[in-house]
Amino acid sequence: xxxxxxxxxxxxxxxxxxxxxxxxxxxVYTVIYNSQGENREVLRIDLDLWRGQGWSDNIADMQxxxxxxxxxxxxxxNDYVEDSLAGGLHLTEAEAQTLLYGAxxxxxxxxxxxxxxxxxxxxxxxxxxAHTVIYSPDGAEMTVxxxxxxxxxxxxxxxxxPARSTADPNRPMVALTFDDGPGPYTDKILNCxxxxxxxxxxxxxxxxxxxxxxxxxxxxxxxxxxxxxxWSHTQLTTLNASxxxxxxxxxxxxVNELTGIRPATVRPPYGSHNAAIRSAAGAPFIxxxxxxxxxxxxxxxxxxxxxxxxxxxxxxxxxxxxxxATADAVERIVPALIERGFQLVTVSEMGSARKGGLTAGSAxxxxxx
Ligand code: NI
Numbered sequence: 001x002x003x004x005x006x007x008x009x010x011x012x013x014x015x016x017x018x019x020x021x022x023x024x025x026x027x028v029y030t031v032i033y034n035s036q037g038e039n040r041e042v043l044r045i046d047l048d049l050w051r052g053q054g055w056s057d058n059i060a061d062m063q064x065x066x067x068x069x070x071x072x073x074x075x076x077x078n079d080y081v082e083d084s085l086a087g088g089l090h091l092t093e094a095e096a097q098t099l100l101y102g103a104x105x106x107x108x109x110x111x112x113x114x115x116x117x118x119x120x121x122x123x124x125x126x127x128x129x130a131h132t133v134i135y136s137p138d139g140a141e142m143t144v145x146x147x148x149x150x151x152x153x154x155x156x157x158x159x160x161x162p163a164r165s166t167a168d169p170n171r172p173m174v175a176l177t178f179d180d181g182p183g184p185y186t187d188k189i190l191n192c193x194x195x196x197x198x199x200x201x202x203x204x205x206x207x208x209x210x211x212x213x214x215x216x217x218x219x220x221x222x223x224x225x226x227x228x229x230x231w232s233h234t235q236l237t238t239l240n241a242s243x244x245x246x247x248x249x250x251x252x253x254x255v256n257e258l259t260g261i262r263p264a265t266v267r268p269p270y271g272s273h274n275a276a277i278r279s280a281a282g283a284p285f286i287x288x289x290x291x292x293x294x295x296x297x298x299x300x301x302x303x304x305x306x307x308x309x310x311x312x313x314x315x316x317x318x319x320x321x322x323x324x325a326t327a328d329a330v331e332r333i334v335p336a337l338i339e340r341g342f343q344l345v346t347v348s349e350m351g352s353a354r355k356g357g358l359t360a361g362s363a364x365x366x367x368x369x
Pocket of ligand 1: 179180229233269270
């Protein structure tokens with residue numbers, strides 16, 4: 001009976017007793033649980049009594065599902081939930097997960113335990129970290145997803161802000177440029193430029209950067225402009241436009257790898273260029289208005305005179321930092337130009353002071369007021 005009274009009957013008498021209100025065992029008894037995971041068998045008619053004391057015949061009432069950092073879940077007796085939470089389990093699935101951001105801005109929810117692995121694969125904890133700030137050659141600043149930055153960098157943008165021009169646009173200025181380096185005389189030229197607080201632009205050749213990485217880094221650290229003079233001094237017009245652009249990119253990548261700076265301007269070897277190549281390279285091409293012929297004369301007097309006899313405001317002066325005589329000439333040219341009232345600036349500084357920036361795809365042989 002529901003109150004627990006028992007009688008033993010013959011199997012074939014069962015229906016008859018049931019008609020009189022007798023029940024089988026599991027209709028009379030049930031198993032109940034408490035929040036510590038204990039269980040006992042009690043009479044169903046006493047269930048409400050037990051419920052009032054915190055027991056239940058539904059095991060799920062006494063358990064809570066918790067979530068682990070690896071995505072697994074566990075049913076924990078209610079009394080042990082606090083301890084389990086303290087031990088690193090979570091009440092909700094969301095707490096066991098972290099939202100990460102890809103370099104292209106995609107969002108991904110991963111289990112907490114997977115976060116470290118994703119961080120090493122180019123994911124970020126915050127949208128801010130998945131962004132980077134890049135700068136156009138004329139100093140415009142833009143925040144883009146890291147994945148988008150590459151395309152801009154190939155167009156002459158940089159991850160470092162361009163040197164702010166301190167040039168006074170109303171005073172005469174010239175840009176000294178040095179091609180074909182870095183080389184053994186680069187340091188001597190840098191010593192002189194530093195001594196007079198002068199700036200210059202170095203158009204470097206990619207395949208020399210490993211050997212002369214110290215000189216390259218010093219150019220960057222002393223605030224000189226580093227420009228691209230191709231990977232191996234190839235005449236770019238012998239290549240198709242995309243091969244020429246790749247040659248320039250390869251050089252710029254190497255400079256960037258070594259200095260964190262990305263060249264913003266190109267000096268084409270032999271001054272040889274065309275519109276298709278300029279446009280594919282997506283950078284201003286810088287020629288010259290004063291050719292010192294220093295590579296030919298290898299004579300300091302001759303180089304000095306080539307500059308001082310013709311120099312005008314806005315000139316771009318071509319020299320090469322791989323000749324000893326050029327380094328000697330520079331030691332006289334720099335103070336003489338300053339004495340004549342010229343500001344010695346980088347090509348991009350002159351472009352920014354005089355034109356509000358240089359235009360990608362255009363060619364410049366001087367930057368006049
Ligand atoms: Ni050259």
